Amino acid sequence: MEHNIGKIDRVIRLFAGVLLMLGSIFLVSNKLVQGIFIVLGIISFAEGIIGYCYLYQLLKINTCVKDRRNLVSKKMKGGEEMKLDIQKFSLAAALTMGFVYILCAIFVALWPGFALQLFGWLVHLVNVDKFAGDVQMTAAGLIFGLLQAVIYTYLGALAFAWLHNKFLKQ
Numbered sequence: 001m002e003h004n005i006g007k008i009d010r011v012i013r014l015f016a017g018v019l020l021m022l023g024s025i026f027l028v029s030n031k032l033v034q035g036i037f038i039v040l041g042i043i044s045f046a047e048g049i050i051g052y053c054y055l056y057q058l059l060k061i062n063t064c065v066k067d068r069r070n071l072v073s074k075k076m077k078g079g080e081e082m083k084l085d086i087q088k089f090s091l092a093a094a095l096t097m098g099f100v101y102i103l104c105a106i107f108v109a110l111w112p113g114f115a116l117q118l119f120g121w122l123v124h125l126v127n128v129d130k131f132a133g134d135v136q137m138t139a140a141g142l143i144f145g146l147l148q149a150v151i152y153t154y155l156g157a158l159a160f161a162w163l164h165n166k167f168l169k170q
Contacts, residue, residue, distance in 0.1 A: 006063035017045025093157035
C-alpha cells in the first residue's frame with residue numbers, strides 16, 4: 001500500500017486522533033456522541049500511523065511528495081498478476097482484526113445492550129443474548145480474546161496468501 005499522507009498531515013492526524021478520543025471521554029456526556037468521537041479519533045490516529053487515507057485515494061489526493069514522483073512508475077502493467085507478500089499480507093490482516101476487535105470491545109464497554117443487539121446476530125450469527133446477558137468484560141478476557149483473534153486471523157490470512165500465490169503459478 002502506497003503512502004498518500006505526508007509527514008505534516010500524519011502528525012496532525014495523530015494529534016487530532018488523540019484529542020478526539022481524550023476529549024470525548026472527558027468532555028462529552030452523551031454516550032452516542034462520545035462513541036462517534038472515539039471512532040473518528042481511532043480512524044484519524046490509525047491513518048496517521050499507517051500514512052494512508054482511503055478518502056484521499058477516492059479523491060485522488062496525495063500529500064506525500066516522495067510518493068507522487070514514483071506513483072506512475074510503480075503501477076502494474078496490463079495483464080500482470082499480483083503475487084502477495086505472505087508475511088506482510090498476514091500481518092496486515094491480523095492488525096486489522098485486532099483493530100476491529102478493540103473497536104468492538106469499546107462498543108460493548110460503552111453500550112453493552114446495544115452492542116449485543118447489533119453485533120450478536122450480525123457478527124456471531126447466533127442470539128448471544130441467551131448466553132452473554134450477564135457476562136462481565138475483564139482486562140484478562142479482553143487481552144486473551146484479542147490475542148486469539150489476531151493469531152487466528154494471521155494464520156487464516158497466511159493460508160489464504162499462500163494459496164493465492166500457489167494458484168497464480170498454475
